[in-house]
Amino acid sequence: MQVHESTTVATLADLRVDGARLWDSLMQLAQIGATDKGGVCRLALTELDREARDLFIAWAKEIDCSVRIDAIGNIFARRAGLRDDLPPVMTGSHIDTQPTGGKFDGNYGVLAGLEVLRTLADANVRTLAPLEVAVWTNEEGSRFVPVMMGSGVFAGAFTLEHALEQRDREGVSVGDALASIGYAGDSGKPHAVGAYLEAHIEQGPVLEAHDTTIGVVQGALGQRWYDVTVHGMEAHAGPTPMELRRDALLVAADLIHAVNRIALDHAPHGRGTVGWLDVHPNSRNVIPGRVTLTVDLRAADDASLTEMDAALRAACATAGEKTGIQVDVEQVVYFPPQPFAADLVAAVQQGADMLGFSSMGVISGAGHDAVYLARVAPAAMIFVPCKDGISHNEIEDARADHLEAGCNVLLQAMLNAAQTAEGTAA
């Protein structure tokens, strides 16, 4: 089985990425939109985004990648394979950031992919299947919704037309923004993908809490998001005795507890969060007449998520019964749980084991481009720890040795998948 031509390494298992080069590239990219507090503000399809895209493409061309840009602005940097008709083994992530974002979220996945290609180029290794590094448009959703827009269009989660007509707060459409930065690419259909791997900082505290270097991501939690409205009766805090009140905030407090309990009832993967809450009229000496709040429920399997949905609706139905307070609940988002491909997850685990890194199976609580890619190709992810689990924050930080370790696992898993590609295409 010939999977590479190499003049510089004895075996592929001995290949190692250049951690310092990866770090330097991360720091160089982080200069574009750098904030005073050490973070990055580089919203999707802005001039800063264009500058970052241009830099990535320049780097990719230095190692003789071909570059394609599609109609939603996704960039695919391709290192040809020995069998270039095979579907590519793809990796990638995004380089747009939150308004007060960090240097690593998304950027790490893109530059880890670039570092894998650089390493192969240096070693003159040519895989059987082609390799691609994707830069997905507008993953963050800070300027345009929906989030994970580029990968969503690529995977058919929603249409290109729908995405192009979305507008930011100033009324600029995605289509116009793409054109203005010169990244409205060809209208070709999404191409087949042999396998998709994505390296990412964990954005949570689990790996750090377990002092573990590699998170072998088994899949992504399903999500149900809700808008809840509690209809009480606004009244003066002074003259209204406790027994005659219809206090919407008191019922909301019951619901906050219920959401927490529902998540704990579905441990270890259940999550329940009330992240947004608004009180009307929000006046110190007025009993709250109306409270609106959001609920975010997540679970690893759909049966659990369905149970959690029923428990939430039951809690809303009974919370206001004593005081005649009505609670309306409306589901606004549903992402099904997304297990990753067993073979590809095994390849990640194997890479971590072979390289001698501590590792543990984890599940992604957040959405990632890989979750959409999993709808059209075998997909998996590699997590590395981030400091204090903090992300979407200018103080987001990660250790260079962890980033290098994740990149080496990505390299091995991609080589592994490229070997598998030979089998399927042979």
Add this chain to the structure above:
Amino acid sequence: MQVHESTTVATLADLRVDGARLWDSLMQLAQIGATDKGGVCRLALTELDREARDLFIAWAKEIDCSVRIDAIGNIFARRAGLRDDLPPVMTGSHIDTQPTGGKFDGNYGVLAGLEVLRTLADANVRTLAPLEVAVWTNEEGSRFVPVMMGSGVFAGAFTLEHALEQRDREGVSVGDALASIGYAGDSGKPHAVGAYLEAHIEQGPVLEAHDTTIGVVQGALGQRWYDVTVHGMEAHAGPTPMELRRDALLVAADLIHAVNRIALDHAPHGRGTVGWLDVHPNSRNVIPGRVTLTVDLRAADDASLTEMDAALRAACATAGEKTGIQVDVEQVVYFPPQPFAADLVAAVQQGADMLGFSSMGVISGAGHDAVYLARVAPAAMIFVPCKDGISHNEIEDARADHLEAGCNVLLQAMLNAAQTAEGTAA
């Protein structure tokens, strides 16, 4: 004991106010700043306030009252007594409103007082002590704080200078606003008051719930107001397992329940309200990192209020212990409980009984000008029901027969106090 000279009524107990005239005056005053929804928007010291003040003074002069305006803009319309050296028996309230206020809050107390004087003028009754109707400046506090500004200055709760330098959101000072509407009056010191009575809509649901016409107000609840801050840790709702969270809103929910329980533990007069709550960063999929909220505790006696204060502080100290969340609590306002004068309360009760109205002892949960006046004179209040207990709202409503009944009780109680005045001055 000569307390009146009269040619038209046999005894003072037979005197009755003109309910239709009272209603008409209320409706006429409500035209000044009338809103589309049937309410009134007449903020303190605006041109509309000036117009309403001018109308009141014109009405007072029609019945030969003398009018004095003091340095904070309080208006005193005086009907001379037979012994004009005696301290006046005073009534009154305010004619400024909330931005979306009603026709009755404050206005009723002022026009009920005017109706009492009109009734006495019609009947040619002259009391021993002089009678005064006060219009207190800026009771609502919607444009300028502190609330109950005019009566607060009069009673020495804070200084005239402090009040005059307060500014609205546009930067206009109380002093300048008074001057611009021509109501910066004389700098004479507050005069002695023989007794103070105030009629007011209840602004709560108790009288209506008990189908009772007259609330004989025993006093006002003491109040302690707090600002509370819950310091959690902001984190992603997805990747952060339940057991590693420091959710500030979950702790706030505990506090909302604690405030409710503390009030119920001090039934029937204990009140506990979280009226204002702010979540940071208030994002659907971010665990709340910080919650700020207000607490409003009220009780009829200071011992209860002190116990409630201790219970709140204990709840704040323990709420975040499990998760290492710090809770800061700061008291920002303290009004001591204010019992009203027993003799004057008895006079109100006697008036209601004599007139055959259903009545019950109640306590004022809200602050009123009478609460400050009680610091410098014997004071009491008369409550009448308002529809559904709703106030500070354009749909605030009250029945004409209830307003007339309260006014007749005020008349009798004022006559009673004027008789007492003879005794004290004799």
